[in-house]
Amino acid sequence: MESRAIGTPDTPQTPNSASSSSASPLPALQLPATPRNRASLVVDRSPAATASISSNFAFDWDAARARKPGPYSTPQSISKASRRSLGVPGPGTPLRKGVVRKKGIFERVTALPSQIVFHIHMFPSNVPLPKPQTSAWIIGGTLHFIHFCVRVTQIRQVPDSDLGWEDLYHEGEGHSWFDWTVPMTIFLLGAAVLNTIYLFSRIKLYRLHLRPDPVSSPNAKFVAAQLDFQPLEPPPLRARITKSLWFGFSASWRFLLGMQPPVYNTAPPAKTARVQQLEVWTPGELELMLFNVYSPAHVFLWMATHSSNWMLMIFIMGLVGAQANVMTHSYKALLKDKEIIAAEVLNEYNTGFVYPRINPVRKDAAVMTHQSE
Structure with missing residues (x-):
């Protein structure tokens, strides 16, 4: 057992103190040093708490436009060639005028x-x-x-x-x-x-494939779904006018006879895949x-x-x-x-x-x- 004086600080012995106490009957013993803490990743530790190799920074637009040099020097042997290859003029370099050949x-x-x-x-x-x-x-x-x-x-x-x-x-x-x-x-x-x-009568058709419920628009109707990647073409103007006139004639007679009004847009059958189609009015400036x-x-x-x-x-x-x-x-x-x-x-x-x-x-x-x- 090592004996220590009461009241002395508990510090490790230095070589000088060891040499001064060489007359002691017991040899000088070196105290064990405390090991350094090592970073270890365990299950209960988040990876975000460790050191990261990436960091946020602001893009240096002035350096990208060759208005100021980078944070470290570039070798002179490759600076001119690299800047010439990248098309970025160096500081003080005049711009080269291009030559355009005219037709004879x-x-x-x-x-x-x-x-x-x-x-x-x-x-x-x-x-x-x-x-x-x-x-x-x-x-x-x-x-x-x-x-x-x-x-x-x-x-x-x-x-x-x-x-x-x-x-x-x-x-x-x-x-x-x-x-x-x-x-x-x-x-x-x-x-x-x-x-x-x-x-x-200028309209443009749009189909709402991801909208199963009806939209609140009088120009929306359900039509049969067709997997056609061609642009949608509206029906001819003559057919639309004829359909509107016949609908007005039929609605007037049904109103006078006390019958139910006709349906303007008939929905496709229930077993047919249907999609909602929206007719958008696109007027011209003229x-x-x-x-x-x-x-x-x-x-x-x-x-x-x-x-x-x-x-x-x-x-x-x-x-x-x-x-x-x-x-x-x-x-x-x-x-x-x-x-x-x-x-x-x-x-x-x-x-x-x-x-x-x-x-x-x-x-x-x-x-x-x-x-x-």
């Missing part, structure tokens, strides 16, 4: 026939037309001017002694009932009606603006215009067009604002929650590389 006169002359054939094939898509809104104003203004000329010609044939409401009654007296104004009026009315039909400028309502207002109320009718036509234009513009702005709000909500959710968790920016601590290279 013989090549341009021989390529002229192929260019002419190409432009003929692309006609009329390659014609520089104005914007749809400008084209609609030009077409609508031309139709208004033609209708104004037609009404002036018809009003001039009315005797001067007729005034007020009698103009409409005596408008057809004293001349033939058929002249150039009749087919022109029919043409103007047909143009307005056809533009309206084409505007409200047709929509032309409908605001020259609609069937404007045509009938022109027909009711005569020498005693032409100022009032022109004011009403302008008011109708302005009201439709303002309503269309406001509703389009509302739809765009809703799209912006929905996109911003999704962007904030992705930026604050999704991207920091699924795409963390990391680097490997064992690789000596940097954005400057």
Whole structure:
């Protein structure tokens, strides 16, 4: 047993103290040293508590754009070659101007026939037309001017002694009932009606394969599912018009006879795989603006215009067009604002929650590389 003095600190002996006590009858014994703790991974210890070889860091955009050197030096023997191969100019290196070979006169002359054939094939898509809104104003203004000329010609044939409401009654007296104004009026009315039909008949089909329950839309219906990867084509316009007319005729007679109204869209059989189809209205800019400028309502207002109320009718036509234009513009702005709000909500959710968790920016601590290279 080793004897120790009471009150002395319990410290290991140093070589000096061992040499000074060489006269002691007992040899100097070296005390055991405490071993260092070693990191050991056991079952009840989380791997996240151990040292990681990866760490988050901010991407060095300035170094990537070669605006500053990397954190360590690059050998001079390979710096120029590597930067030249990567296409990144070094500091103080002027940019090299590229040389573009121009075609000669013989090549341009021989390529002229192929260019002419190409432009003929692309006609009329390659014609520089104005914007749809400008084209609609030009077409609508031309139709208004033609209708104004037609009404002036018809009003001039009315005797001067007729005034007020009698103009409409005596408008057809004293001349033939058929002249150039009749087919022109029919043409103007047909143009307005056809533009309206084409505007409200432009639809695009979408199929909701993952939505088994019906959506709250009058344009949604269930159809038979078809595994066809071709774009969906809507039914022809003639078939849709015929179906709508027959449905209106059948519904009116059933209403008068006290019967149940017919079903517009018949669902597929129960044993058939079905999917929900949504018909989305996709109006064009030209047709929509032309409908605001020259609609069937404007045509009938022109027909009711005569020498005693032409100022009032022109004011009403302008008011109708302005009201439709303002309503269309406001509703389009509302739809765009809703799209912006929905996109911003999704962007904030992705930026604050999704991207920091699924795409963390990391680097490997064992690789000596940097954005400057």
